[in-house]
Amino acid sequence: MQSIRCAKCSRWLTVAERAHPCPRCGGLERITFDKNQAVVEEKAEVAKTLARKHFSAERGLQRIIRLTGTAEVESIPVEPIKLLEVNTNTVPSGVLPVSFGPAPASGIPYPSVIVEVSPEEFAKIQSQELKLPSGWSMGEELPKPLEILEQE
Numbered sequence: 001m002q003s004i005r006c007a008k009c010s011r012w013l014t015v016a017e018r019a020h021p022c023p024r025c026g027g028l029e030r031i032t033f034d035k036n037q038a039v040v041e042e043k044a045e046v047a048k049t050l051a052r053k054h055f056s057a058e059r060g061l062q063r064i065i066r067l068t069g070t071a072e073v074e075s076i077p078v079e080p081i082k083l084l085e086v087n088t089n090t091v092p093s094g095v096l097p098v099s100f101g102p103a104p105a106s107g108i109p110y111p112s113v114i115v116e117v118s119p120e121e122f123a124k125i126q127s128q129e130l131k132l133p134s135g136w137s138m139g140e141e142l143p144k145p146l147e148i149l150e151q152e
């Protein structure tokens with residue numbers, strides 16, 4: 001499968017959008033990815049960037065764990081990066097995925113979904129008392145960056 005994005009603003013383009021100027025910036029130049037693997041690798045990097053941003057913005061954040069679907073799903077560019085965030089400052093409200101659009105200017109060219117839970121809810125997810133959305137499972141943990149740990 002070939003994936004195509006706008007060379008100017010990094011927006012991923014659907015098949016229908018490829019024949020027209022980029023819906024976001026009007027750009028006409030394209031970058032083509034021949035391998036799904038490129039998407040998977042880039043998402044892993046972007047997930048780390050996102051985690052770093054969130055850790056530095058939110059002091060109550062204890063842990064961030066990637067949530068992933070199947071490898072096939074994760075290689076689709078429009079499939080969001082999904083993070084489970086354990087936050088001591090959050091009001092327990094169950095597993096509520098919140099969607100965010102891509103922010104290429106901030107180095108986040110993919111959409112994201114954040115599920116924020118309290119430490120107690122996280123324990124319930126681990127014991128499967130609380131369920132993650134269907135098809136999602138916990139993947140790698142994105143550790144808190146050293147420079148933030150040092151400020152605590």
Ligand SMILES: [Zn+2]
Binds near residue numbers: 007027
């Ligand atoms: Zn564009």
